[in-house]
Amino acid sequence: MYExxxxxxxxGLPFLWTGMKTTLYITVTAMVAGVALGTVLAVxxxxxxxxxxxxxxxxxxxxxxxxxxxxLLWFFLLMPALIERLLxxxxxxxxxxxxxxxxxxxxxxxxxxxxxxxxxxxxxxxQQGAALALGMSNGQAMRIVILPQAFRNMAPLLLxxxxxxxxxxxxxxxxALADFFGVASIIGTRDGRQVELYLFxxxxxxxxxxxxxxxxxxxxxxLKGHA
Amino acid sequence: MYKWxxxxxxxxxxxxxxxxxxxxxxxxxxxxxxxxxGAWVIALAWGSVMGVFRTYPNKLxxxxxxxxxxxxxxxxxxxxxxxxxxxxxxxxPASLGTWFKQLNPLLQQFLAAMLCLGFFTxxxxxxxxxxxxESLARGQKAAGLALGFTMPQTYRYVLLPMAFRLIVPPLxxxxxxxxxxxxxxSTIGLLELAAMGRQLVDYTAQPYESFIAVTLLYVVxxxxxxxxxxxxxxxxxxxxxxxxGR
Numbered sequence: 001m002y003e004x005x006x007x008x009x010x011x012g013l014p015f016l017w018t019g020m021k022t023t024l025y026i027t028v029t030a031m032v033a034g035v036a037l038g039t040v041l042a043v044x045x046x047x048x049x050x051x052x053x054x055x056x057x058x059x060x061x062x063x064x065x066x067x068x069x070x071x072l073l074w075f076f077l078l079m080p081a082l083i084e085r086l087l088x089x090x091x092x093x094x095x096x097x098x099x100x101x102x103x104x105x106x107x108x109x110x111x112x113x114x115x116x117x118x119x120x121x122x123x124x125x126x127q128q129g130a131a132l133a134l135g136m137s138n139g140q141a142m143r144i145v146i147l148p149q150a151f152r153n154m155a156p157l158l159l160x161x162x163x164x165x166x167x168x169x170x171x172x173x174x175x176a177l178a179d180f181f182g183v184a185s186i187i188g189t190r191d192g193r194q195v196e197l198y199l200f201x202x203x204x205x206x207x208x209x210x211x212x213x214x215x216x217x218x219x220x221x222x223l224k225g226h227a
Numbered sequence: 228m229y230k231w232x233x234x235x236x237x238x239x240x241x242x243x244x245x246x247x248x249x250x251x252x253x254x255x256x257x258x259x260x261x262x263x264x265g266a267w268v269i270a271l272a273w274g275s276v277m278g279v280f281r282t283y284p285n286k287l288x289x290x291x292x293x294x295x296x297x298x299x300x301x302x303x304x305x306x307x308x309x310x311x312x313x314x315x316x317x318x319x320p321a322s323l324g325t326w327f328k329q330l331n332p333l334l335q336q337f338l339a340a341m342l343c344l345g346f347f348t349x350x351x352x353x354x355x356x357x358x359x360x361e362s363l364a365r366g367q368k369a370a371g372l373a374l375g376f377t378m379p380q381t382y383r384y385v386l387l388p389m390a391f392r393l394i395v396p397p398l399x400x401x402x403x404x405x406x407x408x409x410x411x412x413s414t415i416g417l418l419e420l421a422a423m424g425r426q427l428v429d430y431t432a433q434p435y436e437s438f439i440a441v442t443l444l445y446v447v448x449x450x451x452x453x454x455x456x457x458x459x460x461x462x463x464x465x466x467x468x469x470x471x472g473r
Contacts, residue, residue: 002317002318042292065407066407067451173305198306
């Protein structure tokens with residue numbers, strides 16, 4: 001029988017917490033940037049210009065057909081050269097965190113865009129007609145009338161996507177960036193206690209995600225109750 | 228300036244014994260396909276059972292399947308993979324654990340990745356199966372029971388044939404997700420497509436050619452599955468149901 005030894009975890013907690021902060025930092029940044037870019041993509045997708053709509057669709061479909069790991073590998077490969085050229089950061093600077101932030105933001109934007117598009121389409125067409133009849137421009141109707149209602153409807157879905165994002169940030173493992181899982185893995189390997197550390201990491205992810213998704217579900221039920 | 232050398236794919240790795248780098252890429256593609264298809268079989272079988280349990284009039288079965296879905300959906304795939312690969316062999320009975328650890332490393336990675344992806348995807352499929360069963364009119368179950376079917380028979384002959392046809396579209400997006408998720412297996416060293424891309428970078432020092440080739444292969448794979456599933460969706464469509472007119 002395997003004998004558990006959990007003694008590595010308590011002294012490792014401060015280190016694990018710095019990893020969790022990295023995880024949360026990537027999650028929140030990618031959520032904010034992803035929703036912003038996703039909104040632009042969703043609006044472009046429905047624009048009257050065929051070219052803009054096509055470009056937005058191409059962006060979304062391209063990112064959705066590639067594994068996240070490949071996207072991350074691309075950015076860990078490309079970003080150092082790019083950042084060096086644009087910002088004059090010396091070649092040996094650590095650009096992994098920046099690369100991860102950019103990669104997750106661009107990747108998530110494609111997924112957020114699809115949710116936001118569905119949200120916009122769920123706002124009755126009559127709302128747009130009414131806004132235009134009041135003398136608003138197309139842009140004003142979108143900003144003042146449609147988007148606020150759309151975001152209220154789709155907020156639970158956006159949060160569910162963010163919980164998935166929170167889980168996916170563990171994939172920065174491919175660059176050995178020390179996020180929560182990365183730190184757990186480092187401690188486990190160092191102390192020869194991988195079994196305990198992986199189980200601990202799994203339990204923490206489970207508690208956070210389960211609590212959040214239960215909240216989202218309650219919120220969703222309340223929204224349905226109002227509709 | 229970067230020097231493009233697309234001909235690199237026709238060259239042979241040192242000590243490669245006649246295989247070219249292109250052969251390596253295709254070997255990776257085959258592993259991606261094999262691990263995904265194996266996982267799909269597990270996911271469909273196990274996910275269907277769990278999906279039925281979630282709707283079954285039995286508290287214990289419902290609790291088991293709900294716990295399964297919540298656990299597998301709320302832990303990152305990467306963490307699950309390391310648990311399958313590192314933790315479970317330690318926790319199962321020693322004879323089984325030793326058997327696993329004495330396998331060829333490739334087989335160990337393959338089994339861990341296939342089981343991991345299978346049970347991860349199974350949790351998502353069971354949600355689709357449940358949604359499919361719940362979307363059927365309540366009278367269907369009552370009608371089955373009234374005809375004298377037992378509950379299992381009602382599921383087998385009345386509810387499931389209909390539910391499965393209704394959930395083909397969401398199942399096709401789960402297949403696509405599964406293929407993409409299989410790239411995670413590269414983290415435990417399985418030389419599938421994504422891992423092969425990285426290995427090519429190390430061997431050839433031509434990162435862009437390698438990554439472009441691998442990325443394009445994922446896109447092509449995605450398109451092929453999409454077309455195949457469109458065809459299946461057309462076959463499975465139920466007249467009179469959502470998008471099913473005909």
